[in-house]
Amino acid sequence: MKITRLTTYRVPPRWMLLKIETDEGVTGWGEPVIEGRARTVEAAVHELSDYLVGRDPARINDLWQTMYRAGFYRGGPILMSAIAGIDQALWDIKGKVLGQPVYELLGGLVRDRMKTYSWVGGDRPAELIAGIAALREAGFDTFKMNGTEELGIVDNARKVDQAVARVAEVRAKFGYEIEFGVDFHGRVSAPMAKVLLRELEPYRPLFVEEPVLAEQDEYYRTLSDATSIPLAAGERMYSRFDFKRVFNRGGLAIVQPDLSHAGGITECVKIAAMAEAHDVALAPHCPLGPVALASCLHVDFVAHNAVLQEQSMGIHYNQGADLLDYVKNKDDFRLSGGWIRPLTKPGLGVEIDEERVIEASRAAPDWRNPVWRHADGSIAEW
Numbered sequence: 499m500k501i502t503r504l505t506t507y508r509v510p511p512r513w514m515l516l517k518i519e520t521d522e523g524v525t526g527w528g529e530p531v532i533e534g535r536a537r538t539v540e541a542a543v544h545e546l547s548d549y550l551v552g553r554d555p556a557r558i559n560d561l562w563q564t565m566y567r568a569g570f571y572r573g574g575p576i577l578m579s580a581i582a583g584i585d586q587a588l589w590d591i592k593g594k595v596l597g598q599p600v601y602e603l604l605g606g607l608v609r610d611r612m613k614t615y616s617w618v619g620g621d622r623p624a625e626l627i628a629g630i631a632a633l634r635e636a637g638f639d640t641f642k643m644n645g646t647e648e649l650g651i652v653d654n655a656r657k658v659d660q661a662v663a664r665v666a667e668v669r670a671k672f673g674y675e676i677e678f679g680v681d682f683h684g685r686v687s688a689p690m691a692k693v694l695l696r697e698l699e700p701y702r703p704l705f706v707e708e709p710v711l712a713e714q715d716e717y718y719r720t721l722s723d724a725t726s727i728p729l730a731a732g733e734r735m736y737s738r739f740d741f742k743r744v745f746n747r748g749g750l751a752i753v754q755p756d757l758s759h760a761g762g763i764t765e766c767v768k769i770a771a772m773a774e775a776h777d778v779a780l781a782p783h784c785p786l787g788p789v790a791l792a793s794c795l796h797v798d799f800v801a802h803n804a805v806l807q808e809q810s811m812g813i814h815y816n817q818g819a820d821l822l823d824y825v826k827n828k829d830d831f832r833l834s835g836g837w838i839r840p841l842t843k844p845g846l847g848v849e850i851d852e853e854r855v856i857e858a859s860r861a862a863p864d865w866r867n868p869v870w871r872h873a874d875g876s877i878a879e880w
């Protein structure tokens with residue numbers, strides 16, 4: 499079998515889907531994207547296709563190493579997201595050829611169902627109580643919210659109190675019948691993270707995510723030494739080599755590689771194993787579409803240390819399309835009380851409605867994240 503063509507479709511809300519075709523009619527789907535840089539990743543995918551067209555899609559490991567190493571420069575969000583989506587599609591092809599779901603090719607299930615969580619509150623955390631109450635009705639009990647809005651490198655007690663009050667209100671309203679992560683989203687500096695973590699301790703969040711920016715990862719250890727709140731990060735780390743430094747220094751209780759940013763299934767299975775060796779939990783990041791989520795789930799179902807899976811149904815970023823809009827087999831993604839079963843169809847187990855994708859790609863927005871500024875006019879971390 500040989501790879502014959504790679505076709506990319508940028509689609510609402512801010513995703514990109516990749517179709518890889520072969521000379522024997524088997525196709526695979528991937529979801530290579532960096533939110534806000536879809537066109538850049540698209541260019542990278544088509545540059546990488548030089549290494550792929552005419553090659554045997556079954557040789558995923560060699561194709562992965564070629565894409566990673568042959569171009570001299572490597573790593574980072576763009577190239578690793580392009581590799582990620584291609585890798586997903588190659589695993590999809592392999593599973594379809596062998597008639598097996600990807601998790602079977604990775605050694606089989608370690609669990610029967612996987613726990614997911616939902617976002618509440620949006621970019622500027624608000625309406626948290628109403629958002630949680632509505633999802634509680636649907637049987638969810640695990641959530642994630644943004645912790646702050648714009649925050650200065652050193653900021654005042656009033657801002658800290660506002661952030662803490664939101665979390666306190668959620669705990670007061672729902673007690674411990676729910677769990678939630680608080681995403682600092684990289685908006686918080688190391689000094690302010692120490693302050694905020696201390697003030698959030700009494701409310702015992704399940705985790706605090708991106709307590710500082712990934713480029714400040716040397717602070718994970720000092721921050722974790724100063725708090726009992728489990729720290730999580732990983733959406734802005736792109737390979738084993740990024741995660742290696744974090745595992746060596748310590749500080750993270752949970753790693754959150756994104757299956758569409760960190761090299762795909764081939765790489766994230768390795769990251770999961772590294773995490774397990776360091777007694778670190780896995781909770782893949784996934785605010786994206788169905789192929790990304792399916793790829794996460796195949797890793798979740800073979801990784802002993804997988805604990806939680808992000809999914810984007812109803813997420814505030816999904817304006818113009820939602821998680822399952824391009825999927826034919828919607829029932830396979832049914833969430834019962836936030837739990838999801840393995841995707842048992844061959845490959846990734848996602849049946850893409852290609853006509854719908856082609857139609858939607860005709861009006862693909864060039865999504866960009868908001869540009870926030872502080873009161874003094876300087877750029878603020880979004």
Ligand SMILES: O=C(O)C(=O)C[C@@H](O)[C@H](O)CO
Nearest residue numbers: 533681683733783784785867
């Ligand atoms: O889901 C999360 O944890 C996020 O922090 C969302 C962020 O990754 C946006 O997708 C960036 O555009």
Ligand SMILES: [Mg+2]
Nearest residue numbers: 681683707733
């Ligand atoms: Mg996040």
